[in-house]
Amino acid sequence: KAGVTQTPRYLIKTRGQQVTLSCSPISGHRSVSWYQQTPGQGLQFLFEYFSETQRNKGNFPGRFSGRQFSNSRSEMNVSTLELGDSALYLCASSLAGTGSREQYFGPGTRLTVT
Amino acid sequence: DAKTTQPTSMDCAEGRAANLPCNHSTISGNEYVYWYRQIHSQGPQYIIHGLKNNETNEMASLIITEDRKSSTLILPHATLRDTAVYYCIVRVLRTGANNLFFGTGTRLTVIP
Numbered sequence A: 001k002a003g004v005t006q007t008p009r010y011l012i013k014t015r016g017q018q019v020t021l022s023c024s025p026i027s028g029h030r031s032v033s034w035y036q037q038t039p040g041q042g043l044q045f046l047f048e049y050f051s052e053t054q055r056n057k058g059n060f061p062g063r064f065s066g067r068q069f070s071n072s073r074s075e076m077n078v079s080t081l082e083l084g085d086s087a088l089y090l091c092a093s094s095l096a097g098t099g100s101r102e103q104y105f106g107p108g109t110r111l112t113v114t
Numbered sequence B: 001d002a003k004t005t006q007p008t009s010m011d012c013a014e015g016r017a018a019n020l021p022c023n024h025s026t027i028s029g030n031e032y033v034y035w036y037r038q039i040h041s042q043g044p045q046y047i048i049h050g051l052k053n054n055e056t057n058e059m060a061s062l063i064i065t066e067d068r069k070s071s072t073l074i075l076p077h078a079t080l081r082d083t084a085v086y087y088c089i090v091r092v093l094r095t096g097a098n099n100l101f102f103g104t105g106t107r108l109t110v111i112p
Helices: none
Strands: A005-007 A010-013 A019-024 A031-038 A042-050 A053-057 A064-068 A074-078 A087-094 A109-113 B009-013 B018-023 B031-038 B045-050 B061-064 B070-075 B084-092 B106-111
Touching: A005 A087, A010 A019, A019 A087, A019 A109, A031 A074, A042 A064, A042 A074, A074 A087, B009 B018, B018 B031, B018 B084, B018 B106, B031 B061, B045 B061, B045 B070, B070 B084
Parallel strands: A010 A109, B009 B106
Antiparallel strands: A005 A019, A019 A074, A031 A042, A031 A087, A042 A053, A064 A074, A087 A109, B018 B070, B031 B045, B031 B084, B061 B070, B084 B106
């Protein structure tokens, strides 16, 4: 079974631009979560999508948004990029149900904002 | 979700058992203990989880104290590929709660 895939793997953007990252979950997984990892703040939860609906959200500004498609693929968007948005963005998928036991992470997209 | 405390770093000789401690003194009765690890520049990898009883799988063993205030992850025969940051996470299993709260973790270095 293929793992979680994320595209692109690396991205360089300029301040003020916007960016869209993509995540394809493991086949059959309906929940997709996004995390941001920076050296200063560590791994932080952004949001989770299930059945095309956001059902959980972390403490990030509205510039960070996401969506999920009917095939469970998910995208996250960051608008008006700031230097501090430079980070590794990780996507994780899991089975649906009453609290999924394991989350499977992708390799991440490394975003650099200059 | 309860907060966890882990040592910042640990070393372990290759081939020896690596014992990684975690304190979670405020854990609630319905909270599970999870362990993930992150090898440099990769996404975190699930290792094991447990509620009350000790658990073992092909990767590791999880020992939870009787009062559930602490636990230990055991890698029985550490290899160089086990060098990673190990995260202990305590969470409730409930619908709509797939957010994991990662702390700073323990950086384990396996020494040849």
